[in-house]
Amino acid sequence: MMQTRNLAILVALLALAILAPFVVYPVFLMKALCFAIFACAFNLLIGYVGLLSFGHAAYFGGSAYIAAHVAKVWGWPIELAILSGVAVAAILGLMFGALAIRRQGIYFAMVTLALAQMVFFLAVQAKFTGGEDGIQAVPRKVLFGFIDISNEFTFYYVVLVIFLAAFALIYRIVHSPFGQVLKAIRENEPRTISLGYRVNHYKLLAFVLSASLAGLAGSTKVFVTQLASLTDVQWQMSGEVVLMTLVGGLGTLFGPVVGAFVVITMQNYLSGFGEWVLVIQGVIFVIVVLSFRRGIVGEIAAWWKARRNGAP
Amino acid sequence: MKLKYGLAGFAGMVLAAGAANAQISDNVIKIGVLNDQSGLYADITGQGSVLAARMAAEDVGKIGNTTVEIVFADHQNKPDVGSTVVRQWIDQDKVDAIADVPTSSVALAVQQITKEKKRLFLMSGPASSDLTGKACSPYGFHFAYDTYMLAIGTGTALTKSGGDTWFFLTADYAFGHALERDAGEAVKAAGGKVVGAVRHPLNTSDFSSFLLQAQNSKAKIIGLANAGGDTINSIKQAAEFGIVAGGQRLAGLLVFVTDVHALGLKTAQGLVVTESFYWDMNDETRKFSKRFFDKHGKQPSMVQAGVYSGVAHYLKAVKAAGTDDPDKVAAEMRKTPVNDFFTKNAAIRADGRIMRDAYLWQVKAPAESKGAWDYYKLVATIPAEQAARPLKDGGCDLVK
Numbered sequence: 001m002m003q004t005r006n007l008a009i010l011v012a013l014l015a016l017a018i019l020a021p022f023v024v025y026p027v028f029l030m031k032a033l034c035f036a037i038f039a040c041a042f043n044l045l046i047g048y049v050g051l052l053s054f055g056h057a058a059y060f061g062g063s064a065y066i067a068a069h070v071a072k073v074w075g076w077p078i079e080l081a082i083l084s085g086v087a088v089a090a091i092l093g094l095m096f097g098a099l100a101i102r103r104q105g106i107y108f109a110m111v112t113l114a115l116a117q118m119v120f121f122l123a124v125q126a127k128f129t130g131g132e133d134g135i136q137a138v139p140r141k142v143l144f145g146f147i148d149i150s151n152e153f154t155f156y157y158v159v160l161v162i163f164l165a166a167f168a169l170i171y172r173i174v175h176s177p178f179g180q181v182l183k184a185i186r187e188n189e190p191r192t193i194s195l196g197y198r199v200n201h202y203k204l205l206a207f208v209l210s211a212s213l214a215g216l217a218g219s220t221k222v223f224v225t226q227l228a229s230l231t232d233v234q235w236q237m238s239g240e241v242v243l244m245t246l247v248g249g250l251g252t253l254f255g256p257v258v259g260a261f262v263v264i265t266m267q268n269y270l271s272g273f274g275e276w277v278l279v280i281q282g283v284i285f286v287i288v289v290l291s292f293r294r295g296i297v298g299e300i301a302a303w304w305k306a307r308r309n310g311a312p
Numbered sequence: 313m314k315l316k317y318g319l320a321g322f323a324g325m326v327l328a329a330g331a332a333n334a335q336i337s338d339n340v341i342k343i344g345v346l347n348d349q350s351g352l353y354a355d356i357t358g359q360g361s362v363l364a365a366r367m368a369a370e371d372v373g374k375i376g377n378t379t380v381e382i383v384f385a386d387h388q389n390k391p392d393v394g395s396t397v398v399r400q401w402i403d404q405d406k407v408d409a410i411a412d413v414p415t416s417s418v419a420l421a422v423q424q425i426t427k428e429k430k431r432l433f434l435m436s437g438p439a440s441s442d443l444t445g446k447a448c449s450p451y452g453f454h455f456a457y458d459t460y461m462l463a464i465g466t467g468t469a470l471t472k473s474g475g476d477t478w479f480f481l482t483a484d485y486a487f488g489h490a491l492e493r494d495a496g497e498a499v500k501a502a503g504g505k506v507v508g509a510v511r512h513p514l515n516t517s518d519f520s521s522f523l524l525q526a527q528n529s530k531a532k533i534i535g536l537a538n539a540g541g542d543t544i545n546s547i548k549q550a551a552e553f554g555i556v557a558g559g560q561r562l563a564g565l566l567v568f569v570t571d572v573h574a575l576g577l578k579t580a581q582g583l584v585v586t587e588s589f590y591w592d593m594n595d596e597t598r599k600f601s602k603r604f605f606d607k608h609g610k611q612p613s614m615v616q617a618g619v620y621s622g623v624a625h626y627l628k629a630v631k632a633a634g635t636d637d638p639d640k641v642a643a644e645m646r647k648t649p650v651n652d653f654f655t656k657n658a659a660i661r662a663d664g665r666i667m668r669d670a671y672l673w674q675v676k677a678p679a680e681s682k683g684a685w686d687y688y689k690l691v692a693t694i695p696a697e698q699a700a701r702p703l704k705d706g707g708c709d710l711v712k
Contacts, residue, residue, distance in 0.1 A: 027399050031392070124485050124514065131486030133417045133440065134391055136447070137424040152403075225392040227421050232392075267393060278350060 017160055026156040027224065032264040033163040034221040039244040039256030040170050041213030046242075047251030048174055049206045050186035054109040054238050055096070055116025059211040060218035061233025062119050063089040067219030068135040068228035069128050078143055082162075082219045089215020090208055092119070097207030101200055116238060123233045134229030138222055155223070162220050166213055171253060173209060182206055247288050249295025258297050336636045337406065342381045343369070343623060344407040346394060346422065347437055349386035352540050353414040355570040356613040357437045359384075361412045363608055364616045367600075368623035375631045383407065387418050394418035395425060402429050408636050409434055409626055412619050416440035416487075423452050430638045432645075434622030437615050439566065441701055444665040448708035451642055453664045455625075455650075456618025457588050459566075460701040461670050461694075463491050465586035466563050467498030469672040469692040470533060475561060475584075476502075479531035480509035481522055481546055483538035491537040491565045507531045516542060519549045527555055533584075539566045548579055556582040570613050572675055572687050580687075583675040588668050588699075589614040589654050590688050600653040611685045617654055621666075625650050658696065663708035670699040 020029055038060055045051045063085030071081035100111040123129045130136070140149055149155040173179050181202050184192045193199050222228050231237065240263065248259025263281075270280055292299045345365050347357035362384045369380040383405070387394035394413065401407035402425070410426060413419045414437025426433040427449035434453055435443060441458040471478075478499050482488040488511070496506045508529050510522045523546070526534045534555065536543050543564055550562055564571075567585040591601035591611040600620075604612045612620075629644040630636050650658040650666055658668045673688035681687065703711055 025400055025404060027396055027403075031396060133420055133442070133486070136391075136417075136420045152399075221392075225395050225421075226424070227391050227395065229391045229417050229421075231390045267388075268396065276350075 021153060021156045026152045028268055030156055030159045030224040032261045033159050034217050034224055035264055036257040036260040037163055037166045038214055038217035039241055039260045040167060041210045041217060042241045043245045043256040044170055045206060045210040048186060049182045049203060052109045053112040055112035056214050056241050057233050057235060057237035058116035058119035059089040059092055059214040060237060062092055063215030064218035064222045064228040064232045065123060065129050068138045068222045072135060072138050078223055085219025086212050086215045090212040093208040093211020097204050101203045101207060120233050123230060132230055134227055136227050138226045140223050140226060159220060166216055243285060247295055249298030252297045252301060255295050255297040336376060336378045339378045340381055341378055341630060341636055342383060342407045343409045343411055344401045345382060345384040345411045346387050346397060347412040347414050348389055351389050356568045356615045357412055357414045360608050360612060360616040361619040364620040365411055365623045368620045369627060372624055372627040389415045391417045391421040395421040398422050398425050402431055411623055412437045414438055419443055420447055423447055423449050426451050432626055432638055432641060434626055436618030436622055444663040445706035445708055448663045448710055450710060451638055453622065453660060453666060455622040455666050456614050459491060460494060461699045462565050462586050463494035464498045465670045465672060465694045465699055466565055466584065467495040468502045469694055470563055470584055471499050471502035471504035473691060475533040476504040477531040478504060478506045478533045478535050479526045479529040480535045480537050481526055482509055482511050483542050484511040484513055488537045495535055495565060517545060519546045523550055523553050527553060533561050533563050535563045535565060537565050543567055544571060544575060547575060547583060551579045568613050569687060577676060577678045577681055580675045581677040585673050586670050587614045587673060588670045589617040590673060596653040621650060621652050621655055624652050661703055662711050663703060663706055665700050667696040667700055669696050670694040
C-alpha cells in the first residue's frame with residue numbers, strides 16, 4: 001500500500017521533471033537541481049547521522065574549481081571533469097572528516113567551518129582559481145563524445161539524470177543496513193557503540209559520501225552556469241544549504257529537494273525587489289522555523305500520517 | 313518566468329500607430345540594467361543607474377515607432393546569479409543590451425554570455441581592465457573607468473604633483489596585488505619611489521598595525537590598494553591615527569564620491585582619488601546632476617554617469633543605423649565618437665575602451681566645502697591616451 005503510493009508519487013514527479021523545461025526556463029531548473037543534489041548531500045549528514053557540518057561549501061566550491069580548471073585549461077571532457085571534481089571532494093571529505101568526527105555538536109560544526117575557511121583562503125590566493133574573478137567561460141560541448149550539450153534543453157536532461165542517480169544513491173544509502181546504523185548513531189550513539197559498531201568508521205564513511213555528493217553538485221553546477229567563483233566556496237554557501245534543508249524538511253528524502261527549489265526560486269524571482277530580497281528571505285525563514293518546525297515536506301508527511309491514523 | 317520589471321520602466325513611450333518598423337525586432341528595444349541593488353555597490357550603481365538609463369532613453373527620444381523599455385535586476389554580486397539573469401533576459405525576454413554590471417567577476421561572466429549570444433554589453437560598473445584586455449568582446453564596451461585608469465591616474469598625477477614617495481596598503485588578493493603593481497609602476501615611471509608596502513587580509517577590521525607601518529615609513533603618500541569596506545575602514549582608522557593631519561596624504565585607488573559622502577569630509581579630507589566624472593565639473597554636468605538629484609536625492613556617481621553615457625550612445629547608434637541588429641549597432645557605435653553631458657568626442661577603441669579623460673581630485677577640508685556634496689577640488693586632468701592602457705598591451709584578440 002505504502003509502496004504503491006510512493007511509487008505513484010515518484011512517477012508523477014518524474015513526469016513533472018521531464019515536462020518541466022517546456023514550461024520553465026531550463027537554466028533555472030538545472031541550477032535548482034544542482035542545489036537539490038547539494039542539499040540532499042548535506043541532509044545525508046545532518047538528517048540521518050545528526051552531524052551538523054557548517055563547511056559544505058568547501059566540497060561544493062572545491063570540486064567546482066577543479067572541474068572548471070580541468071575542463072577549461074586541460075581540455076578534459078565534461079564526464080572526466082565532473083569525476084575529477086567528485087574525486088577531489090571525496091579526498092577533501094576524507095581529510096576533513098577524519099579530523100572533524102573526533103568532536104561533537106558545536107565543536108564539530110566549528111571544525112568543519114574552520115577547515116572550509118581554509119579552502120576559501122586557498123581559493124582566494126591560488127593562481128588557478130582566478131581569485132575574485134573566478135574561472136569563467138568553462139566550455140560545454142559534447143558528452144561521451146557524441147551528445148551535443150551546448151544546447152540548454154539537452155543539457156537539462158543530462159543534469160536530470162545526474163540528479164536522479166544521486167538521489168537514487170542517497171535513497172539506497174538511507175534504506176540500507178548501513179543507513180540503519182547511521183540512524184542508530186543519530187538516535188543514541190553510546191548505545192550503538194555498545195552494540196559493537198565502530199561508530200567512527202560509519203561517521204567517516206557518511207561524511208565522505210556526503211562530501212562527494214556535494215562535489216558532484218558543485219562540478220555539475222560549473223557546467224550549468226559555465227563558471228566557478230568564490231561564491232561557491234564562501235561560508236554563506238554553507239549557510240544557504242542549511243537554510244534549504246531546514247525549509248524543506250530535515251531528515252526527509254524530498255525535503256532538501258523542495259527546499260532547494262524554494263530558495264533558488266526566491267533568489268531568482270525576487271531578484272528584482274532589490275534590497276528587499278534579503279528581508280523577504282529572512283521573513284520566510286523565520287516563518288518556517290516558527291511554524292513549520294519539520295520543514296515543508298516534514299509537515300506534509302506528518303499531516304498525512306496523522307490523517308491516516310485518524311481515519312477509521 | 314518573468315523577472316521583476318520594477319516599475320516596468322519605459323522611456324520612449326512611443327506607440328504611434330503606423331507601419332511596424334521591420335528593422336527593429338518586435339518594435340521594442342529592451343535594455344537590462346544589471347547591478348547591485350542591495351549590497352556594497354548599491355550606492356554607486358543600484359537604482360541610480362536605472363534612473364540614468366531611463367534619462368538617457370528620454371533624452372535620445374523617439375526611434376521610429378519603437379518603445380524603449382528599461383528592465384533591471386539585482387545580481388547580488390554573485391556571478392552565477394548574474395549569469396542566470398542575463399541568459400534569461402536574452403533567451404526569454406528578448407533583451408537587446410545589458411548595462412552597468414558592477415563587480416568584475418559578474419561582468420566577466422556577462423561578457424562571455426553576451427559575446428556568445430551577440431548582445432550589446434554597455435559596461436559602466438566593473439573595474440577590471442581585462443574586460444577590454446584578454447576578455448574583450450566585439451559587443452562589449454567599457455564606458456566609465458577601469459583599474460588601469462585608477463592606478464595610473466592616481467600614481468602618475470600625484471607623483472608629478474610632488475607626492476614622490478609612496479607606501480602601499482594592499483588587500484592581499486589578486487585585485488589588490490594588481491592595483492599595487494600598476495600604481496607602483498606608474499609612480500616609478502613618473503620619477504617617484506615606492507618605499508614599502510604591507511599586505512592586509514581581505515575584510516580586515518583592525519588596520520592599526522598596518523597603518524603604523526605606513527606612518528613610520530615617512531612616505532608622502534599612502535596608497536590604498538584595496539576596495540569597499542576595507543578602504544572605508546582604513547580611511548576611518550587613518551583619520552583616528554592622525555595620519556593626514558600629520559602631513560601624509562592618502563590616495564584611494566578605488567574610492568567613489570558616494571564613499572566620501574558616507575565617510576564625511578572630516579574623515580575623508582585630504583584623500584586623493586581618480587574619477588572620470590564629478591557632478592560639479594561644469595554647467596552641463598551640473599544641469600544633468602540637478603535633474604538626477606531631483607529624482608534620486610543623491611548626486612550621480614561616476615558609474616551612474618557612465619550608464620547614461622553607454623545607454624545614450626547605444627540608442628543613438630540604433631537610431632542612426634535604423635536597426636537593432638547587434639553587429640550593425642556595434643559597428644555604428646565604434647564609428648561615432650561618444651558625446652554627452654560629460655563626454656566630449658571620445659573615440660571607441662577596437663578593444664571596446666571608451667577613450668575619455670580622467671581627473672585627479674582631492675577631497676576638500678570641511679572648511680572649504682560650501683555645503684552638501686561639495687567635496688572635490690581638481691588636482692590634475694589626465695588625458696585619455698594616458699588614462700587608458702596602450703592598445704597593444706591589453707592582449708585583446710580584436711586588436712590586430
